[in-house]
Amino acid sequence: MERVVQFTGPRQVEVAEQVRAEVPAGHLRVRTRYSGISAGTELTAYRGTNPYLTRTWDPEARLFRDGAAGIEYPVAGWGYSEVGEVVEIAPDLVGTPGLPQVGDMVWGIWGHRSEGIVPVERMIGHTLPAGLEPLAGAFARVGAIAYNAVLAADIHLGEDVAVFGQGVIGLLTTRLAQLSGARVTAVDALDGRLETARRYGAHHTLNARTDQVAEAIRAATAGLGADLAIEISGAYSALHEALRSVAVGGRVVASGFYQGDGIGLRLGDEFHHNRVQLVCSQIGGIPPQLSSRWSVERLQQTFLRLVAEGHVDVTSLVSHVVPAAEAADAYALLDERPAEARQIVLEF
Template identity: 90%
Template sequence: MERVVQFTGPRQVEVVEQSHADLPPGHLRVRTRYSGISAGTELTAYRGTNPYLTRTWDPEGRLFRDGAAGIEYPVAGWGYSEVGEVVEISPELTGTPGLPRPGDLVWGIWGHRSEGIVPVERMIGHTLPAGLDTLAGAFARVGAIAYNAVLAGDIHLGEDVAVFGQGVIGLLATRLAQLNGARVTAVDALDGRLETAKAYGAHHTLNARTDNVAERIREATAGSGADLAIEISGVYPALHEALRSVAVGGRVVASGFYQGDGVGLRLGDEFHHNRVQLICSQIGGVPPQLAGRWSVERLQQTFLRLVTEDQVDVASLVSHVIPAADAADAYVLLDERPAEALQVVLEF
């Protein structure tokens, strides 16, 4: 039997068993080792705030439509950071260039389930690099999200960059921005995460609850403000403070998944008067100016290469490895006690 983690309603989690499905043509079967939980996007489905629960996304019109929900409870197999072992390949695929073989460890997206049936086109080139720890493969997607935000920010050597939110993706963005030549100020409301940010390359740290963040950033930059701010927490007041923190004509990359109305965001203030550039980064694509050379696939592969080369540390970000049978406890931890956790991983 296959085990699948599903949300049966807001803050309701269960692990159900399903019969093994036959492998259709053009697919691989992967036995899951680890599946990382997203503390941002995934928690919106867990909490019941995800816009797909009340509206439908029209991919042709590129608009959300009121009316029918795009997804409904139970939401089964949510998740996008998996790593596992190939156990079966559809026979007609034998010999396909770049295709993983049975026994290979691979990374990809097939959700919180003990096995995934994945189309071949999504697995070409997804064999785990030699020498890379298996658990590190679960960071391909979250690493790509951080990488995408850094590319969208168009950092130049020596620029001052503030990264708002020092969860897993924010810490990775801090490290990648530093590798890109920035002097990074890390901002978060949790002192423990700010301490971790120092190890990931932050030059300064500021506590969003106790520091006047924008004022402190301007003091540290001779009054001008940061060249760039990356907001990755998905909290509207943090986005507003990021807009307050950058220089005239500065850039703010909004990479969080913001929920509901923008309470705490006042676009008539510094955003308007300082002519700030507000840029959206979302992992459905890469910055338009880079689309000729970059892709989401390249983001993921390059991030894993950086991990393999020891330029980015992901191992120390894993705070909890929890058996999949106890998935409900993992979500309670992330939802109610975020100070105690960074990357929570389900083990199958």
């Protein structure tokens, strides 16, 4: 039998058993070792706020349609940060160039389940880099999300960049922005996260609850404002403050997964009067100006290479490694006590 983590309703989690399927042609079986929990996208399904629960995404029209849900409870096997060992290869794939072999550790997306049956095209080039510990492989996707936001920001050497939100992806964004030559101001409402941000290369830190963020950023830049800001928390109030913080004609990259109506976002204020550029970054695509050279696959592979080369530390971001059987407790911790957790990883 196979074990799979599923949401049976808002804030209801169970680990179910399913019959172990055969490996069809063109696929690999991977036995999961680690699976990282997303504190953003996954919590929207856990809490019941994900737009797919009330509407349907039309991929051809590129619009959400009212009237039917795109997903329904139980929502099984969410997760996009898996690492595991190849244990079986379909016979038709034997001898395929570049294919991981039985016994190889690989990273990819097959959800919070004890085994994944994955199409071969999604596994080519997904063997963990030499010397990289398996736990680090769980950061390929979240690292790519941060990397994509930094590419969308188009950072130039010496620019002032504010990063709003210092959860796991925000901390990686801070580090990648600093590696790109920016002087980074990290913003968050939790002092513990700001302390970590300083270790990840932030030049300044500001507490969103106690500091006047936009005013402080303008004071630190001789009144100009940040050249650009990256908002990655998914909070509308943070997006509004990011818009207040940048220079005239500055750029704000919105990379959070915003839920519901935009309460607290006032586009008639600084956004309008300072003619701010507002750019969306979402891992489903690369910034258009880079799409001829970059891909989501390249983002993930390059990020793991940076980790393997020692430029980015990810394993210290893991606060909890939790047996998959205790997944319900892990989600409750992220939902109710975020100050006590950073990256939570399920172990199978």
